[in-house]
Amino acid sequence: MDSHAHYSGHTTGGPGPRRKTTRAVIAGTAALAAVAGGAYAAGLGPFERDSGPDPAAGKQARAFLADWAAGRIESAAGRTTSPGTAQRVLASFTSGLDIDEPELTAEPAAESEDGAVTVPFTARMPVTGLGTWTYESKLPLREQGDGTWKVDWTLTLVHPRLSDTEKFRLEREETKPPEVADRDGARLSGDAFPSLAPLMSRLGGGGGTDSGARGAIRLVDRVTGEVERTEAAFGAKTTRADKGPVRTTLDAEWQSAAEKALASHADGRNAALVALRIDDGEILAVANSPATGFNRALSGTYAPGSTWKIVTSSALLIEDAVAPDDVVDCPKYLTVGKKFQNVELSEHPGATFRKDFTESCNTAFISLRDRLGDGKLGEVARTYFGVGQEWHVGAPTYDGSVPAPKDETEKAASMIGQGRVQANPLIMASVTATAVTGTFHQPSLTAGNEDTTRTTPLPRKVVTQLRAMLRATVTDGTAKILADLPGEIGAKTGTAEVSDDQDNNGWLVAHRGNVAVACVVEEGVTGGGSAGPIVHSLLATAPGDSA
Incomplete structure (x- = not known):
């Protein structure tokens, strides 16, 4: 059976009820503030350009x-310039098309001869239960x-084809999610494992699995409803030949x-x-919670x-820009266009680089920025850790x-995992795994996924140094919350503005x-205080270390 939802873009009448609370929709946009108006947005401090569009327009x-x-x-x-109309249209656009937590990334501003400024942007619009609709606008x-x-x-700033004569319509084809099994063949259900319920219909790309839910966003004539074009289609019409459950890498006990x-x-x-092997x-x-x-x-x-200091440290150690026993002072503040500070205004005069890592000293890491080329962090992340390459995991x-x-x-912000650096728990679990072995393995949820990644192993000396610093963070640093657990645990905490x-x-x-495990808690204030108890609980109750 097909179901339909509409977004008209009309400027009269209310948009209908909001589908999410403001707090709920903040979830997927925690990194967006860095790109679009956050504390580390481009153009801060004395490094603003002297020519070009007025920075206030871009801001x-x-x-x-x-x-x-x-x-x-x-x-x-x-x-x-039209707050009332804009509020109705923006609200109805997201609710009418079941868009959940959009990601909107601004590009550099351009100025026209008449003084107007245009800011292009890329919109990644997750359509609930289907996939992400990506387009560009200005x-x-x-x-x-x-x-x-x-x-x-x-209207065209919302989407270039939205107009007084055309609107969008969301069409869904109801499908039954495939049955899912863990790595040992045990059946997994959304009732028993609530976090897996939204994921089950998205499993695919390995072993010819069914793609789950299907649907499309159509551009239609406002008067006749006639479809003029398909803007986005979700889900391939394929079926599993054996009708058996999708076998995953998941472990029911973990x-x-x-x-x-x-x-x-x-x-x-x-x-x-x-958590991954x-x-x-x-x-x-x-x-996920919720x-x-x-x-x-x-x-x-x-x-x-x-x-992210795991990656930054890797770059510095690879370049021989610092050694663990080198003294790298850790003051309370350091100004690089803006004032950077350490959590709780801590300071460690005369600290070694190892101490800077275990105490997570922002100012010390920022002070080493000139020892890396401008593109070095991205190069190391991509070359050694696979970050930014296309991964085929078996789910979006x-x-x-x-x-x-x-x-x-x-650049200063990127040294401490801020600025425009973006990741998630999957990426950071993989980064941790790569750091302690030296070899990147594309993460996987299903078998037989295509692997187009190309990486280089970390030098063995760097791996040894990283392992020692991660271990010291548990025994003597900010991750002491894990120190009472058995095993040689290494860890790194993080606090992100x-x-x-x-x-x-x-x-x-x-x-x-x-x-390897990675956890993020939105508005958790500190890593040790918010994510620490979660990881501690997981490692205390998990069945083993999946040898």
């Missing part, structure tokens, strides 16, 4: 996109009489432990966790914060982004035996 455009993505529709509309901005800038409202850990310690906050990348558990809706664990886009994923910094402020009006996200990555 307004990024703020508009950030508000729209985070569900702050009224605030986004207030940045336009924001027109005009300077107002008081010298401020506003988004010059028009999955159960992961879900219980989140349920017990996430404290109602949005959170996600991934170090030696082959096979995913043992994927868990369990329904957006899959933060695999598709979230977050600033990884200080967990976001595979990371480490763009070259636009200025010194952004999101925006001025949100608490920091908390991160923790860890490895023990043949398992």
